[in-house]
Amino acid sequence: MQSKSSTENPNISRFAAQPSARAERPRKSKLVLFGRQWDLQLMVLPALVFLFVFSYIPLYGLLTAFQDYDMFKGFFASPWVGFKHFRIFFESPEFGEVLSNTIWISVLKLLVCFPAPIVLALMLNEVKNMYFKRIVQTISYLPHFFSWVIVAGFVSSMLAVDNGSLNMALEKLNLIDEPINFLSLPEYFWTILISANVWKEIGFASIVYLAAIAGVDPTLYEAAAMDGASRFKQVFLVTLPSIRPIIIIFMILAVGNILNAGFEDILLLAISPTLAEVANVVDTYVYRVGFKNSRYSYATAVGLLKSVINLGLLIAANAIARRKGSSLW
Incomplete structure (x- = not known):
């Protein structure tokens, strides 16, 4: 057999x-x-050296979070105090306010600033007049290259009590009887902050989504049209599913920065003392106690705690996204 x-x-x-x-x-x-691949590795070497020198070597300074650091004694002679500064932060009367403001502003930025570039990219993709499309893109990209000093000055001028364009427009429309000092009223600050962030970054952030949309297979749109899908339905049936991996990756990064509520924008816009209760976030708190009060170890401990929490959120968001087939690693 x-x-x-x-x-x-x-x-x-x-x-x-x-x-x-x-x-x-x-x-x-x-x-x-x-x-x-020695020639390719040689090309990458300068960037690695730059990253190592300016991003990794300074991490040695995190030791001050566990010391009562004295700049005259240095790292090695300063006394070690363990988790003393972390405990002080948790027991601080400002802890609840700082954490609450940080989370609320971060969530608002995530809910408003994150989808705004996607919506703009979808709208620009539907524009057929290339001349008009390029004009809109240029106008929307330009604010990204302005520093927050310029943006804050522009916002302050627009919202000024005397001759501010917004107050003048509201008075012309008989919506208000007297000018409103928007930049000194806490109830308006978060709206102003989020609006300024959207205006500054919406155009530049939409570039990646426009590039992803340009890579969608045109035959998918043709097939959807043959099945009777309108242009509006094609956005949800073809465009968004096709760029979902890009959206998920940027969502992971956004969640990983959830405690980065902002620094320059808040510091420059919250110039009125009356805004302290709504503008006191982790970064501005670290700046105040670290540079103004010279509590370097305490400020380092708060900053390190924020970074550890952000890292944990990044890992968790990536693990959840991996189940959907898209992740950073």
Whole structure:
């Protein structure tokens, strides 16, 4: 029986005994591959050196979070205090206010500033007049290149009590009887802050989404149109599902920065003392206690705590996104 089978299929035993080409192929070590790509590695080397010198070496300063740091004694002579500064922050009367403001502003930015560039990209994708489209893109991109000093000055001028364009417009429309000092009233600050962020970044942030939309297969739109889908429905049936991986990746990064409520924008817009209760976030708190009060160890501890929480949120968001098939790693 066996001899008959071997006679009918003489190549079976030889094929089974023959190792696969993949198994015979010697495994290239990473060191050999690195040597063969030495020219490419050399091109990357300056960026790695820059990153190491300016991003990793300064991490040594995190030791001050566990010390009562004295700049005259240095890192090695300053006394170690363990988690003292973390405990002081948790027991601080400002802890609740700082955490609450940070979370609320971050969530508002996530809910408003994150989808805004996606909506703009979808709208620009539907514009057929290329001349008009380029004008809109240029106008929307331009604010990104303004510093927050310029943006804050522009917002302050527009909302000024005397000759502010918004107050003048509201008075012309008989919506108000007297000018409103918007930049000194806490109830308006978050709206002003979020609006300024959207205006500044919406155009530049939409570039990535426009590039992703441009890469969508046109035959998908043709198939959807043949099935009776309107242009509006095609956005939800074709465009958004096609760019979902990009959206998920940026969402992961946004969640990982949830405690980065802002610094320059808040510091420059919250110039009135009456806004302290709504503008006191982690970054401005660290700036105040660290640079103005010279409590370097305490400020480092608060900043380190924020970074650890952000890292945990980033890992959690990436783990959830991995189940959907899109993740950072």
